[in-house]
Amino acid sequence: MLFSFEWLQSFFNKKLPESHQLARLVLSRGFEVEGIKKTGKDWLLDISILSNRPDCLSHIGMAREIGAILGLKPNFAKPKAVKSKNQIAARSLIAVEIQDQKICPRYTAMAVAQTKVKPSPGWMARRLEACGLRAINNVVDATNYAMLETGQPLHAFDWDKLAQGRAKAKKIIVRTAEKGESIKTLDGKIFDLQPWMALIADESGPLALAGIKGGKRAEIDADSSTIILESASFDARTIRHTVRHLGLSTDASYRFERNIDASGTLYAAQRAAELIALTGGGRVLAGAADKYFNPAKPKKVILNLPVAETLLGAPIQTAAAKKYLEALGFSSRKAGRDELEITVPPRRADVAIAQDIVEEIGRIFGYEKIKPEFPCVEILPPGKNYFWQQKNAARDAIAAAGYSETRNYSFISAKDCQNFNVETARLLEITNPINADLRFLRPALLINLLKNFCANREFENLRQFEIGKIFAKDRRDEPTMLAGAARNSSFREVKGALEFLASRLRVSNFAIVPLESEKDPCDDFFDSSCRARILAGKTHIGALGRLHGRIALNLGIEPPMVFEMDFGLLAKNIAEKIIYQPLPEHPKSVRDISVDMPARTFSGDVVEAARAADDSRLIESFEIPGEPYYYPGNKNKNILFRFHLRSDEKTLSGQEIENWQKNAIAAIERNPEWRVKK
Amino acid sequence: MQDLDLEKIKVEAKGEIENAGDLAGLVLIGKKYLDKDGVLGEFFKSLGKLSKEERAEAGVKANEIKQYLAAVFEAKSGELEAKNIEQSGQNFFDTTLPGVAPAVGHLHPFTLIEREIGEIFSGMGFEIAESREIETEWYNFDALNVPKDHPARDEFDTLFMEGGLCLRPHTSPGQVRYMENHQPPLRIIVPGRCFRRDAVDASHMPNFYQVEGLMVDKGISVANFKAVIDEFFRRFFGGAADSKKAGGGGNIRLRPSFFPFTEPSFEVDLRCVNCSGSGCSACKGTGWMEVMGAGMVHPAVLKNSGVDPSRWQGFAFGIGMDRLAMIKHKINDIRLFYGGNQRFLNQF
């Protein structure tokens, strides 16, 4: 809200610090000052009022804060009293009927007669416009001026335009809307109303959207002379729902949504009436038609001073605390040893418990005066977060394998779904997205990760990964995934990287296996001719392979190698400790076996055959040093297998190795399609 | 030859060998002195004319000199050979060729920052806890004392889904979830991704990171909070922030604020790490940077989490990690963190 320095100053006899210094004080003791600017001779302070402090959405409220901060007493003049002797009472012109006291706990109506509607005097128009409100005429401006001063929104009706019922006094009715009712507001817009919305009406229909905006029908115009002033309190929730439903927010609704104090309506109405009479002449009618249901009893809070001191961690002088509280309008009395009973002013709905009082004392005292002090607690080391550590270990391993870490959006668009052939029906959808690109939650990390591959074209060997959560209607557990992609890479390289990752993480049952059948679960992100499942034990945790050509085409990239796996499932298989394996005592021997086989043979099957025949368990490991050689015609290929042999018991003799090789060859050649080259 | 002065031969031969300019010249010198027909050879032959005693004595001396000269010859020949190879270029290596980088990937700056934050707080006894990204309204608002139907709820700019679910706009629900399963004393940080209904620009993202902090124990105070948080910043920014004294409080200032889940509540400003508080463009001339919201845990939050507020009290805070990373690395556009620009990642 914009505050006029000159207006604030008007409440004090003593000179306030200059505007920038004042702003710094307000910043450190109360509210954030967003900006200061000069306008004419005045300075404007743009102060951001916290949503629990509607009492400060007014110059009086801010002056009270400033008074407490500076230790100065502000003067809030009472509006001039209207002598009721020989005067027509407001009640003879207007009666108030509240049909639902829940939506309107208080309605105060005052009247000004025989006034003239005309442009506001310069001082009033200037202050309004400086604070961001347009000057309209003295009556409307008086209501706005009183609002900026007191915080209480007001509304003015032209009495002559109200419906005349049987009684002499015209009736203002506060009620909920009827089915099918609508209202034309001051700006000429028509709103259809819901039956729960609060209305100000007369006996012939709606006059105003309660607490939000006035209606056209009883609008003040140049000929208005008898003015009815509304100063009321409305239910914050009803106002808020109506504002949201109609998409109509005003300075009045902004305040009512924050729960305006009902005890201040009469003061504000008197102030507005005084201003109308001052600027347009006429007479303020005596008294008010004021319906006030169950005025809340002042809240009382017990403050235990030693408890307050342990919360702030600073000594509090009782006298000082009382002084701060009094300046803010709280009263206090001794309630017991070290205890004060604090009475909370009705405008401070935000204060309900002792901690709230401690905040008031603490901020006016000044948080900078609290001396930092380390807590005295047991020096127990913190508990371990294994999953956190495992994710970090995985990041280090996969980065060591050449992949750079990315963090990508959690959101995807309908177009992304199309590109990746993802059905939107299974996705979690945002009901209030910022825009269509951020409508769904990602069901796989690869979708956004691969977009990076469109952008990073200059990196020929781009390798990136991400660890993050994915979402879907049937995945309320928010699985943490690990996905990666590699440009200009081979299946064997990616497989090697993942095996390296598994070994670094101590997952001994990690395996990458061919699909067993077409129905085998494996994402359709992959090219069907180059994909495999990732297992941890028997659990299928993910897949790797070449990106499906159609998806690559949609993205406009060459298909990279990609993988995505459930990291949570992988982590379940991480061995906590490294258990040392005794080092081999005997030397190792190496034997190559070169095998011709049909092109569609899995090399793994050949190794399996050799292992099956390895009765004395001599195979320590094997490798395929080169790439398969395809014979002309591509029907057959040759693979060179290199076996590393070792015995736990002895150094192998030439004869023993010879025998092993014979058995292995025989086992391999038992398959009529496989031939060992001699 | 008896008159021949062995010492003279030694000096002359050594001089000639050491002055040889090339291998061919050296070989000739070698022949001249060391061969059977050379100067020393002739000397040995002449020994036959001497008496037995004289012969033995002269022989020993001549052998010593021969061995000495052979060693000098070898050294010179090695030196000339090396020179030869060098000159031919065979043994030349261009050490100014650029190094070949190992194909190792880079970690995201957030990972580095998360680790650093985790390390500092772990050192002060805070456990790292993580929490859900999709929350119910209970954990996200109600349990945290955020009033229903109040503008305070709107301030979170929450993204909603069907079934009363939302994407957490802050990491604070992690406080409730942790305390449901752990009674005080407790100290945790909860780092994680959060979401808000913010349009993308240089300083806003619909997804971003926060680090929640929570300490609940006996008599925990604002003074304790100031010491812990000041120390965190002192460590995190190293010498950049005012680092006179551990927990001295010079790096931060607290301003009153409002969060429904803390009372009192503060906005925490960090003394500008760029200008140390004198005012610069990074801090818009104020000398301070807004980096977190914090406060003393509201008794209602403790109660809603199953902790007795009459026995325990504590502080909580939420740090914007993206902002810390931007301040630390002087990054001016938050978008760089999201979307995997490899040139950007290569710097970390």
Ligand SMILES: [Zn+2]
């Ligand atoms: Zn600065």
